[in-house]
Amino acid sequence: MNIAVILKQVPDTEANVAADPTHPGKIVEDTLKFILNPYDEYAVEEALVIAEKSGGEVIGVCIGSDRAEWAIRTAMAMGIHRAVFITDPEAVESDIITQAKILASIIKTLDVSLILCGRSWIDLQEDALAPALGHFLNIAHVSNAGKIDVDCLKATVIRELDGGTLEVRVTLPAVISCSKELNEPRYPTLIAIKRSKNKEIKRVTLSDLGMTPGTPRSFVTDLQTPSSRGKGKIVTGDPADMVKEAVQWLSDEAKII
Amino acid sequence: MAGILVWAETHNNAIRKSTYEAATVGKLLGRPDDDMAAVLINDLDLAQSLGTLGFSKVYTLEGEIFNQYASEAYCEALAVAAEEMHADTIILGATSRGRDISGRLAARLDGVLISDITDIKTDADGIRFVRPMYSGKLLAEIRIDHQPAIITARPNVFASGEYDVIEADIAPLAITDISIKTQVNQALQAAKGVLDIGEADIIVSGGRGVGGPEGFKAIEDLAQALNAAIGASRAAVDSGWIPYKHQIGQTGKVVTPTLYIACGISGAIQHFAGMGSSRFIIAINNDPESPIMKKADFAIVGDLFKIIPVLKEEILKHRS
Structure with missing residues (x-):
């Protein structure tokens, strides 16, 4: 079974992301370290495990600027076989629904039975990729999967919902977004890292896909650092006294109890 | 196009808090009162009570396909209501279901999606939606240039407010011709009182x-x-x-x-x-x-x- 995995490069989770004062709506990128979206690692791992069992290729699909090649190479070092990469600025800067449409048109050119992606893009804080891909490919989607069992034509997936879980069975092909509960992503070995450098990354453009960049549908007009939290109260000493003060504060200032 | 459509999310035959919050967001857009409709799926006995949230119209859908949560069915139900009223804005709570439906709905309606908003700014420059990005390290103001807009509201941010009480006009709808590729095997409820x-x-x-x-x-x-x-x-x-x-x-x-x-x-x-x-x-x-x-x-x-x-x-x- 061939599997497509959607890859996205994002700023490192430890990074202090700052607004660019000279380009409204943009972030300062020069000093940032970028990584493969952490949730995508679970998708890559799951795809590799399923493909190892069933036989077949894992193909990465990525929209990003040139620097995102590094994220693709990371997934390749983990074991994915090849990748399709689109770097048109109009694609990179488009909203998540438009990106889903572009990704769907790439996926249609691949012979895959399963599409996996991370549960969320941690940069834009968006979970919409799998649902939108589901529509554009006219297939089922399951968000936030904690367990995936694939047999030949169907997959049984357990997902979190409203604090409980939902077990669903979907007809393949289907698109599934992956959560941390699925697996423990492998660390690439040195030899795998070396080999990954020779794996094929096929670059495609919007015009190759027969798509024309539409007009942008939304604009980030401003980015602000949230106002830092005011200096709070710090208490030390006897637990009973501290707690009394805390409960007083909860009742008088926070008005919660 | 005109009109705001709000998803009336229910749980255990009660209107969820997310629905009140979504109604608050609808009100903050500052449109005429009769401009806001709700879509209610199953739990139809709650339809009339939605008038107390200021909805002038309630679209209702019911059927076995909604008994268990399958996103394709819920997405289609919202899409049918949105198309019926020519909604330019569709608002959902950013609950686990709301997040799941909204992405598919935005694709289905060829719309623009603004997820997880925490504020709305309205001034001479028009309406901007505020949402966290980079895991809350930054707050973005977003202007939209496309309709329909699918908006999800971050839970606990928009307090339920004072709504005009309106006698809601109830309009039953149905979805036809949809093949659901998701079958729900079982749903395990969270332990009592344990919320997402x-x-x-x-x-x-x-x-x-x-x-x-x-x-x-x-x-x-x-x-x-x-x-x-x-x-x-x-x-x-x-x-x-x-x-x-x-x-x-x-x-x-x-x-x-x-x-x-x-x-x-x-x-x-x-x-x-x-x-x-x-x-x-x-x-x-x-x-x-x-x-x-x-x-x-x-x-x-x-x-x-x-x-x-x-x-x-x-x-x-x-x-x-």
């Missing part, structure tokens, strides 16, 4: 300082006394002390409760990214220098195992 932490009003959260799985007993006790949900730092989850669904932070859930009580959590940037916009933060930690203590509204320096039981008793006493 993304929607909880109060969260008691434990980190490395809790020391082990048995240490979470103290966290659970306090959470129960406060009718709160239980959260955890990545350190606690990665140590296997508590399941991942409790993890708060950049690679867990992003939450906005009224009160967040951080116990034995140092407050790394990734954790703060997930809870920094909580309305009030209490931190309990034996290290006064840990980052969380400088960001908390009320920081208690000391051994959490000594403080939590006393805190629980005091809260119960205060309540009675």
Whole structure:
């Protein structure tokens, strides 16, 4: 079974992301370290495990600027076989629904039975990729999967919902977004890292896909650092006294109890 | 196109808080009162009561395909209602279902999606939606240039307000010709009273300082006394002390409760990214220098195992 995995490069989770004062709506990128979206690692791992069992290729699909090649190479070092990469600025800067449409048109050119992606893009804080891909490919989607069992034509997936879980069975092909509960992503070995450098990354453009960049549908007009939290109260000493003060504060200032 | 459509999300045959919050967002858009409709799926006995939230019209759909949650069916139901009224704006709560439906719906309606909004700004420049990005490290203002817009509202941010009470006009709709490729095998409800932490009003959260799985007993006790949900730092989850669904932070859930009580959590940037916009933060930690203590509204320096039981008793006493 061939599997497509959607890859996205994002700023490192430890990074202090700052607004660019000279380009409204943009972030300062020069000093940032970028990584493969952490949730995508679970998708890559799951795809590799399923493909190892069933036989077949894992193909990465990525929209990003040139620097995102590094994220693709990371997934390749983990074991994915090849990748399709689109770097048109109009694609990179488009909203998540438009990106889903572009990704769907790439996926249609691949012979895959399963599409996996991370549960969320941690940069834009968006979970919409799998649902939108589901529509554009006219297939089922399951968000936030904690367990995936694939047999030949169907997959049984357990997902979190409203604090409980939902077990669903979907007809393949289907698109599934992956959560941390699925697996423990492998660390690439040195030899795998070396080999990954020779794996094929096929670059495609919007015009190759027969798509024309539409007009942008939304604009980030401003980015602000949230106002830092005011200096709070710090208490030390006897637990009973501290707690009394805390409960007083909860009742008088926070008005919660 | 005209009109705002709000998804009336229900649970156990009751209107969910997310529906009130979505109605508040609709009202904040400042349109004429008769411009806002709701779509209600199953639970049709609740239709009339939606008039008290200011909806002039309630589109209803019912059927077996909605008995269990399958996103394709719910998405199609909302799409049919949106097309019927030519909605230019569709608002959902950013609950687990709302997040799941909205992405597919935006694609289905060829719309633009703005997820998880926390504020709306209206001035001479028009309407901008405010939402966190980069896990709350930045707040973005977004202008939209396309219709329809699909908006999801972050839970606990938009208070339910005063709504005009209107006699709602009820309009039944049906979805036809849809092949659902998802079959629901079983749904396991969360334990009684345990909410998705993304929607909880109060969260008691434990980190490395809790020391082990048995240490979470103290966290659970306090959470129960406060009718709160239980959260955890990545350190606690990665140590296997508590399941991942409790993890708060950049690679867990992003939450906005009224009160967040951080116990034995140092407050790394990734954790703060997930809870920094909580309305009030209490931190309990034996290290006064840990980052969380400088960001908390009320920081208690000391051994959490000594403080939590006393805190629980005091809260119960205060309540009675």
